[in-house]
């Protein structure tokens with residue numbers, strides 16, 4: 101018989117249902133089978149009504165003692181069930197006349213639902229019910245656990261049961277293209293059950309199954325599918341890297357400017373900086389585009405690495421662009437790059453959204469006619485910005501950008517190369533201060549090469565961190581004042597849950613006023629996202645020159661601000677911030693040789709998550725430890741910004757739960773690749789389908 105895979109071939113699937121399923125990523129019957137229950141209900145045992153407790157989900161039987169419609173606050177159908185051990189009320193707010201007839205007194209029902217303490221006694225609201233005859237009261241219930249599927253508005257569990265029932269039947273009859281892709285030897289090596297029985301078991305587990313194992317995601321059938329999925333992702337990434345290698349990029353091999361700038365630096369590069377520069381340099385001399393993630397904790401000195409990379413591109417005759425997520429950070433890069441490049445008569449061009457129309461036109465013209473170094477915000481990614489020969493793109497703090505934006509810049513490519521009609525792709529360096537745990541990097545960023553600066557410049561002292569309840573704010577204030585009077589400089593960070601710039605700015609303004617009133621002898625500055633670029637720059641300049649001793653700020657200073665003399669930071673409402681953000685903020689201090697402190701002011705009582713975050717901050721300043729903890733507390737989707745990464749495309753695997761399986765998955769992928777390329781291809785198609793481009797960031 102013919103194979104099928106179309107949802108519309110299932111009974112009961114029309115255009116509307118198919119569309120609903122598509123929306124949650126189910127396009128084929130195979131996808132439907134890979135849509136696994138997220139929990140199971142035990143309807144395999146009957147519970148005597150006399151022994152049920154509120155909160156339990158149970159299967160009960162009984163004779164209908166009473167049935168009638170009551171008109172209380174809401175009209176409802178009440179059915180009273182008696183099984184000889186006790187009475188239980190069933191309550192239906194939505195019911196049809198038909199149901200009312202079916203549930204007449206004297207009949208018998210078998211019901212499953214959650215028991216709660218009702219007004220008159222124990223009750224179930226909208227249980228699922230089945231009419232039975234008196235004889236059937238003693239029939240053994242279902243031998244299988246009842247699956248509960250993740251669903252979407254308007255799709256009842258019964259629908260899922262009917263759909264998966266049909267899909268499983270087709271699977272049974274070999275009418276689906278769901279075939280075993282893992283060779284017997286590979287299954288044996290990794291101790292994996294076959295695909296078909298694994299799917300059968302997960303959709304319809306026997307009553308004998310180890311439910312705890314199932315709930316933990318550790319059942320062999322689950323392990324089989326998780327490993328298969330993770331291996332598919334590995335294979336997809338490898339295939340993407342191969343595709344990338346087939347694209348063309350400019351060869352950047354002129355080192356003269358690099359060594360000139362290097363000679364002018366007031367410090368020696370750390371060993372880690374030298375190593376990553378070598379790694380990048382090796383890529384830039386290749387014909388294929390570099391796609392490299394540069395991780396380095398806050399303050400590790402990524403900017404000079406970026407400058408070295410740019411110098412190579414520029415000396416080799418290509419344009420280089422650096423894109424920052426905020427104006428403030430872009431300005432800081434501009435200043436750094438000016439310092440490095442202007443001595444060699446290279447004037448960086450500056451483009452942000454806040455330029456005047458005229459300045460913008462001038463900047464765009466310079467970019468179009470080949471300006472060597474271009475610095476800006478996401479405004480650089482707009483389609484009307486044209487480069488003459490873009491050879492290198494550096495994206496700073498990538499977690500602020502979506503994949504789409506990054507693609508936009510990369511796809512600018514460049515004008516046609518004169519000798520060569522092929523379009524070149526620029527090399528790409530993504531810099532992030534958010535350490536990405538190895539587990540995530542391997543899956544979300546596989547296909548990217550990774551360079552890590554794992555060493556801070558010498559002479560740094562660790563930041564002492566304390567958490568203090570807000571009712572001791574006054575004492576903290578006095579300590580800050582004293583430190584400032586002794587020539588130290590401090591940040592006072594205001595946080596708001598609201599994303600709104602305006603509200604944040606207001607809160608910071610009020611705080612600044614209040615602080616100035618309390619400490620009239622201190623010079624206090626204020627910086628927030630609503631200030632004009634020029635005003636922001638002016639305030640930062642005054643803070644840098646130590647004309648201001650206290651800087652009240654919103655989280656705009658989270659990224660990149662570099663004032664080595666600032667050694668004290670107060671973060672208000674620290675309990676509201678995530679670990680990554682706290683770590684970034686704290687990275688603004690501890691950049692000089694004086695001992696720095698960070699005070700996390702919090703509003704008690706602390707929830708358990710908030711407490712765990714603050715404890716982590718007190719215990720460690722290691723960005724990788726913090727990132728791992730963040731992952732543990734929040735889950736991978738959150739850490740990377742789910743929408744940006746394609747991580748949501750994991751159907752079954754859960755990186756928080758399954759990271760121990762990653763090594764096996766990599767081995768499995770390798771084993772599969774060497775045993776059958778066609779199986780590898782089909783595996784990618786099964787799990788990732790047409791979405792395989794997402795890894796190319």
Ligand code: ADP
Nearest residue numbers: 367368369370398399400401402403404557662
């Ligand atoms: P980040 O990695 O957070 O972007 P930056 O590039 O802003 O870090 O560098 C942080 C500070 O460290 C800057 O003041 C920079 O001048 C300084 N710095 C960078 N590299 C070195 C080094 N090798 N030795 C001493 N100071 C350095």
Ligand code: MG
Nearest residue numbers: 402403659660
């Ligand atoms: Mg930086």
